[in-house]
Amino acid sequence: MSFSQKIDEWMKEAEARPESAVMIVKLVAKRLRDLTERNEELLTENIALQNGTRVEEYQKRIAHLEYQLDLLKRRFGGDESLLAELPTASAATSTLSLLVYNNYGRVFRIEIDADIEVPGRVVDETLQSSEQPRLLAVPSNEEVLLLFTSGRVSTCAVSNIPAVECGGAWSWNEAALPDEPRAGEFLACVMPISRLPLSEFFLQVSRRGCVKKTLSSMAQSVLGNHYLGKGTLQKLDQPFDVTLCMKKDLFAFVTIEGKLLGLDVNELSYSAEDRIKLTASDYVIASFVPNADESMLFVTQTGKVIQRESSSLELSKSSLAKGLALIPPSRLEQGVRFVGAASVRNEDRIAVLDSKGSINIHRAESILGAGSVEADGLILSIGVIPAEAAS
Amino acid sequence: MSIKVGIDFGTSNSGVAVYDGQRVRLLPVDPKNVIPEVIKTVLYITRDYRPSIGQEAVEHYYRDNVNRQRRFVKQWAGEIDVYGADMHYVRDIYVYVDELKPGRLLQYLKTALRKEGYEGTQIFERYYTVSDLAQTYLSLLKKRAEDVLGEPIHAVTLGRPVKFSESPERDHKAQETLRHAAHEAGFKEVDFELEPIAAALDYEQSIHEPQNVVIFDFGGGTLDIAVMRLGDPNQRQVYASGGVDIAGSDFDRAIIEKRMLSHFGYGQVKYHPEIMEMIHAIPDWMALPEMGTPINKNILDKAVHAGTAPIQLKALQGLIYNDLAFTFYNRVEAGKIALSNNGATIISLEDKEVALWELYTRHQFETDIDHYLVDVEKVLLETIAKSGLEPGAIDAVVKTGGSSNIPLFTEMLTRIFGAEKVKESNTFTSVVAGLAIKAKM
Numbered sequence: 020m021s022f023s024q025k026i027d028e029w030m031k032e033a034e035a036r037p038e039s040a041v042m043i044v045k046l047v048a049k050r051l052r053d054l055t056e057r058n059e060e061l062l063t064e065n066i067a068l069q070n071g072t073r074v075e076e077y078q079k080r081i082a083h084l085e086y087q088l089d090l091l092k093r094r095f096g097g098d099e100s101l102l103a104e105l106p107t108a109s110a111a112t113s114t115l116s117l118l119v120y121n122n123y124g125r126v127f128r129i130e131i132d133a134d135i136e137v138p139g140r141v142v143d144e145t146l147q148s149s150e151q152p153r154l155l156a157v158p159s160n161e162e163v164l165l166l167f168t169s170g171r172v173s174t175c176a177v178s179n180i181p182a183v184e185c186g187g188a189w190s191w192n193e194a195a196l197p198d199e200p201r202a203g204e205f206l207a208c209v210m211p212i213s214r215l216p217l218s219e220f221f222l223q224v225s226r227r228g229c230v231k232k233t234l235s236s237m238a239q240s241v242l243g244n245h246y247l248g249k250g251t252l253q254k255l256d257q258p259f260d261v262t263l264c265m266k267k268d269l270f271a272f273v274t275i276e277g278k279l280l281g282l283d284v285n286e287l288s289y290s291a292e293d294r295i296k297l298t299a300s301d302y303v304i305a306s307f308v309p310n311a312d313e314s315m316l317f318v319t320q321t322g323k324v325i326q327r328e329s330s331s332l333e334l335s336k337s338s339l340a341k342g343l344a345l346i347p348p349s350r351l352e353q354g355v356r357f358v359g360a361a362s363v364r365n366e367d368r369i370a371v372l373d374s375k376g377s378i379n380i381h382r383a384e385s386i387l388g389a390g391s392v393e394a395d396g397l398i399l400s401i402g403v404i405p406a407e408a409a410s
Numbered sequence: 411m412s413i414k415v416g417i418d419f420g421t422s423n424s425g426v427a428v429y430d431g432q433r434v435r436l437l438p439v440d441p442k443n444v445i446p447e448v449i450k451t452v453l454y455i456t457r458d459y460r461p462s463i464g465q466e467a468v469e470h471y472y473r474d475n476v477n478r479q480r481r482f483v484k485q486w487a488g489e490i491d492v493y494g495a496d497m498h499y500v501r502d503i504y505v506y507v508d509e510l511k512p513g514r515l516l517q518y519l520k521t522a523l524r525k526e527g528y529e530g531t532q533i534f535e536r537y538y539t540v541s542d543l544a545q546t547y548l549s550l551l552k553k554r555a556e557d558v559l560g561e562p563i564h565a566v567t568l569g570r571p572v573k574f575s576e577s578p579e580r581d582h583k584a585q586e587t588l589r590h591a592a593h594e595a596g597f598k599e600v601d602f603e604l605e606p607i608a609a610a611l612d613y614e615q616s617i618h619e620p621q622n623v624v625i626f627d628f629g630g631g632t633l634d635i636a637v638m639r640l641g642d643p644n645q646r647q648v649y650a651s652g653g654v655d656i657a658g659s660d661f662d663r664a665i666i667e668k669r670m671l672s673h674f675g676y677g678q679v680k681y682h683p684e685i686m687e688m689i690h691a692i693p694d695w696m697a698l699p700e701m702g703t704p705i706n707k708n709i710l711d712k713a714v715h716a717g718t719a720p721i722q723l724k725a726l727q728g729l730i731y732n733d734l735a736f737t738f739y740n741r742v743e744a745g746k747i748a749l750s751n752n753g754a755t756i757i758s759l760e761d762k763e764v765a766l767w768e769l770y771t772r773h774q775f776e777t778d779i780d781h782y783l784v785d786v787e788k789v790l791l792e793t794i795a796k797s798g799l800e801p802g803a804i805d806a807v808v809k810t811g812g813s814s815n816i817p818l819f820t821e822m823l824t825r826i827f828g829a830e831k832v833k834e835s836n837t838f839t840s841v842v843a844g845l846a847i848k849a850k851m
Contacts, residue, residue, distance in 0.1 A: 020672065025769075032753055032771035039753025039771065046756055046769055286473075 083239045087216045114159040116177050117370055117402070119378065122150040122168075122205040125194035128180040130159065131380070131404075135185065141376040143191045151358070153208070154370045154378070154402025161211045164242075165197065166223075168257045169204040170249040173197075174212065174242060188376075207258040218263035220284065223250035224272050226259045226302045228280070228295035232287045235263065250291045260306045271332055272306035273317060273360040276351055278342030281309075281332040296339045305360035314387060316369075317345055317360045318401055322392040329362060359401035363387075366406035372399045380404065414565035414599070415555060416608070416845025419548070419588070421520045421631030422658060422812065423838055424451045426555040427846035434612070434843040439554040440464040448838045449554075451520065453547050455533050456513040463550045467515065468736075474512040475733040482506045482704045506703045515736060517695065518659065519543055521631050523584040524574040528696075544591035552595055565599035566592060567849035569608050569841050571632040572653035604651060605629075606636035608844030609810045613835060614640045615847075621805035622649075624794070626823065627841065628786075629811035630658040635790055637797035637804075649797035654789045656782050658813045662742050664778045665770070666693040670742065670757070673766045674729065675722035682718070684709050688726060695739060702730045721765075728763035738766075749775050750815040776818050787822055807832045810840045 033040035067073040117138060120126040129138045141152070157163060161177045175197040183189050200206055220232040221241070231250035233241070241247050249258050264270060268284045272295075280295050309315055309329035317325040325345055333343060346355055363369065365384040372378050374396035383403075386392050392401075415437075418425045425448055426437045438446035442465035454467035462470050487505045491498065514533050522528055522540045530539035538546075556563055574584035585602060592600040606625035613623065620641035627634040633654050639647040671677075671689055679685050688706060691697040710727045714720045729735060738759050745757035749772045759766040794801060807827050809820070815837060823832045836843070 028774050028777075029754070029769065029771055032773035035773055036753045042752060042754045043769065043771070046754060050756075050767060050769075 079243075080239065083243070087238070091213070091216050115404070116157055116159045116161075116180075116182070117378075117404070118155045118157060118163075118177070118180070118209060119152055119372065120155070120206060120209055121152045121191065121194075122200075122207070123191075124165075124196055124198060124200045124206040125191045126180055126197060126209070127189055127194050128177065128182045129185055129378075130182050131156075131185065136380050138185055138370070138378050138380065139183070139187050139189060140378060141191070141372070142188045143376065150205070151399040152372060153400050154372055155209055155211075156370065156402055156404040157211045161213055164210045164212045164261070166207045166210065166247060166258060166261050167200055167204045168207050168249070169201070170247055170258065171201070171204065171245055172241065172247045173245055205257075208260045210261050210263070212263070214263050219265050220263070221247060221261055222264050222270055222284065222287070222308075223247070223261045223291075224259055224270075224303055224306045225249070225251040225256045225291075227251070227253060227256040228272065228274070228293060228297055228303055229253070229256060229291050230270075230272075230282065230287055230294045231291040232284065232289055234289075248291075252291050252293055259303050262306065262308060264308050268308050269329075269332060269334065270306070271309050271315065271360075271362075272303050273345070273357055274301045274342070275304045275356050275358075276301040277317070277345035277355070277357050279315075279317070279327075279332075279345055279360075280340060280342040281334045283334050286336075292338060294335065294338060294340065295342050304357055307360065307362045309362040313362045313364050315360065316363050316383070316387065318358055318371075318392060318398060319346075320356050320358045320397045320399075322394055322398055323355070324386055324390050324392060326387050326390075358398050361401065361403045363403055364406065368404040368406070370402040370404055372401070373397060374399055413559065413561060413563055414567065414849040415563050416567045416569070416603075416842055416847070416849045417548070417551065418569045418605070418608075418842035418845055419520060419544070420451055420569075420629055420841075421518055422451060422629065423448045424547075424551065425449065425839055425842035426551060427839070427842045428559065429843075429846040429850040431850060434615075434846050436839055436842065437555050437558045439551060439558065440466075442466060442469070445838065449551065450517075451547070452515060452517045453519060453543060454513055454515045455538075455546070457511070457534055459534070459536065461546045461550060463547055471513065471515045471736065475515075478512065478733065479510050480508045480702075480731065481510045483509050506705070508702070516543060517736075518631070519547055521659065523587055524580060524655075526575075526580065541587045541591045541594070544588060545594040548592055548595035548597075552597065564597065565849070566597045566601075567845045568592060568600060568602050569605040569845050570602045572604050572606065572634040572636070572651045573632070573655075576655070603845055603848045604634065604636065605841045606634040606651065606810075607638070607648060608842075608848055609808065609835065609840045610636060610638050610640055611844035611847045612840040613806075613808045613833075613844075614643075614646075617641050617806075620645065622799055622803055624790075624804050624807045624827070626790070626807055626809050626814055626819075627811045628657060628809070628813040628816075628819065630813070631655075632657050633786060633789065633813075635793045637793060637799060649799060650793050652789055652793035652796065654785060656785055657811075658743070658746070660782065661746055661775075661779050661813065661816070662739065663693045664782075665742050665746060665757075665775070668778045669768055669770060669774070670738075670766070673722060673768070674726040675719045678719040678722060679713070682709070682713060685713060685723070685726075688730065692726075692729070695735065698730065698735045707731060724763040725766065728761050732761055732763070734759065734761055734764060745770055746775065747812070747815075750817060772817065779816075779818065783818055783822060786819065787826075790822075790826070801826050804831060808835050808840075809833065810835045810837060812837055 029043050114130050117129045117131050118126055131138050157177055159177050162174055165173050180195045180197055215238055218235050220235055223231045229251050264284050266285050270282045270284050273279050309332055311329055313329050315327045315329055363383045367383040368380050369383050369386055370380050371392055371394055373394035377395050415426050415428045426439050428435050436447035440446055440449035449464040452467050453463055454471050455461050484504050485507045487503045489500050489502050492501055552563055574581045589600050606627040609627050610625045623638050623640045625636040633656050636651045637649040674689055676689050688701045691701050710723050714723050741757055741759055745755045748755035754771045757768045757770050804827055807823050
């Protein structure tokens with residue numbers, strides 16, 4: 020049917036029901052406006068193509084892809100000529116760094132080896148603040164992403180953070196400040212990003228259990244604009260952690276009052292949504308991607324360890340689940356609180372920071388076997404040192 | 411305590427209601443729907459065989475499927491024996507299967523009950539008979555109703571059209587399939603009531619003196635008519651009933667065939683039988699997904715490359731390979747519904763490769779479905795004649811079902827019976843309300 024025939028039919032409708040004429044004119048006018056706008060967009064695009072702006076944009080995109088490729092090569096190694104082009108990376112290939120950071124953006128980097136048990140201690144009263152320092156073990160040739168509570172992100176190479184003396188005592192004043200938090204914001208977490216090209220999503224979790232996933236294909240835009248978003252719904256909520264994962268992965272987080280919630284990454288929303296109903300005093304203290312062949316380890320402030328098989332993780336479908344209670348309410352009333360959780364294998368090691376500032380490294384196998392962690396004081400936080408990273 | 415409910419297992423929408431002897435309670439079985447008491451008759455089954463129904467199924471489908479990746483693998487499907495004059499050999503048959511397909515969305519389950527030659531469908535590694543599909547839907551519906559009521563449901567009065575099919579054998583088979591499915595879904599007692607009679611029982615609640623009433627139940631799958639004496643439960647009588655396989659889905663099909671196919675290359679592609687087959691599959695919701703093979707994609711790519719209606723064939727490719735078919739059918743249906751109140755509407759679909767826009771008027775719609783009007787009027791007048799009543803002896807004509815709101819048919823009823831006799835009822839809930847009343851009898 021030709022367009023003129025269609026117009027004839029519209030006219031017939033207008034003749035049969037004159038009140039339809041107004042509606043037809045409105046609909047056609049709206050279409051005309053939309054097409055005009057589209058035409059302008061196409062003309063703009065045409066100009067961008069002609070004057071080279073678009074070419075520049077694609078060049079930037081290519082540069083970013085090359086950057087991602089570099090990250091991959093550094094992660095998985097490459098041929099001799101490639102390694103020669105990446106001297107900083109090759110120099111640091113065999114070392115492992117333990118990062119200890121606080122929410123003011125201060126970071127200690129300690130280079131550790133496979134045998135070390137006491138990397139050092141932090142001497143500072145800020146350890147007593149409500150936001151506990153956190154531990155992260157990464158290869159020294161890694162690149163890390165810093166997520167701030169405003170939703171801002173930045174990246175930095177681990178090797179660019181000055182290392183402190185192993186076995187020493189350090190004050191936060193001596194700690195490096197890779198990217199100083201801006202007014203009103205704090206450092207929420209640090210995440211290694213060399214797996215970025217191989218992952219499908221950034222997965223954020225907030226202090227109040229709000230979860231959001233973002234396609235990692237948008238990494239260029241995220242890193243370019245230095246903004247990932249807060250991933251929260253409530254004004255007073257703050258981002259807690261971000262991790263990289265695949266569509267088929269599971270995701271779990273644990274609260275200070277011992278509520279465990281398992282989620283299917285595939286079913287999560289791209290917009291922030293509350294996934295757990297928390298009491299007023301409860302908040303998230305750990306999140307991780309459990310693997311099928313690993314155990315989930317949960318640590319209380321007194322050093323008690325609870326172990327669960329990853330396969331036993333129950334997935335929540337509800338948008339406001341209560342989560343699985345790890346301890347009975349009577350223990351909560353006695354003051355037991357959780358300070359850390361992770362997915363571990365027997366051969367991994369666990370770094371433990373206590374309230375005296377001491378950092379001790381234990382074998383996961385011995386912790387799981389004993390059912391407790393020994394520490395000088397109350398435990399503040401833990402970090403997993405994967406076996407393959409240490410070797 | 412366990413109770414008996416009424417269930418309207420409709421072609422497009424379903425519902426559950428319960429009657430306590432005083433008032434009918436429509437159960438909000440689909441809280442995500444705009445009208446929670448109405449649930450879409452759609453079923454989504456994931457690759458790990460987890461089913462969902464209603465709006466949840468629709469959301470699940472959209473979340474998993476739109477613009478997803480595909481990966482086709484060649485899979486052995488069976489073998490065929492080939493006999494020649496003096497030879498016999500066996501040949502293997504292979505099909506291309508999308509191994510990343512996350513699930514299957516099924517709609518028009520009720521139509522499948524009566525569709526000739528349709529016994530069931532393969533969903534991943536399992537074969538679901540028509541009865542299995544209906545059972546899966548009904549068991550989830552039952553569970554939701556039990557959650558609302560907070561007590562178990564042991565029995566059900568199911569609605570059925572006056573004629574599932576013109577063929578008595580197929581009609582009987584469809585009812586028995588539905589009965590079997592209901593039993594399998596966990597209903598210990600199952601009985602049936604004709605849908606127009608159920609709608610009549612609901613209407614009877616609102617009248618205070620005996621009347622001769624025509625129930626005009628025009629839904630998504632069939633038109634059902636009943637001529638009844640109502641108003642006094644002791645003298646309730648069905649004078650005649652009739653029906654025909656014409657309804658909303660036929661009108662959707664007519665719109666697609668007459669107005670939409672040109673957007674996908676119809677009239678511009680002439681010498682490509684494979685592409686013509688794909689275009690002709692568009693109105694058929696069961697056939698279209700089957701077109702999404704790598705061979706067809708290759709054919710479309712080549713035609714686009716050769717400059718054969720590239721915009722239209724890209725749109726066809728988008729429709730098939732971006733899983734936009736369900737959205738497309740919904741847009742067409744929404745356009746049709748809008749024309750019940752407006753003189754014109756827009757049917758549009760926009761995606762990466764599809765930019766469909768069609769201004770559609772009521773005049774065009776009425777032209778497109780004009781031939782159905784003749785059949786509908788014929789069935790109506792035959793049913794009235796069978797009842798032994800003259801149109802003048804009819805006191806009220808009660809419209810129910812989504813298609814009964816189409817002005818063309820309202821005008822027909824007004825012309826035959828007079829405007830004052832044509833009564834509106836609750837379009838989507840009068841049948842289920844009547845079924846609940848029947849369940850209590």
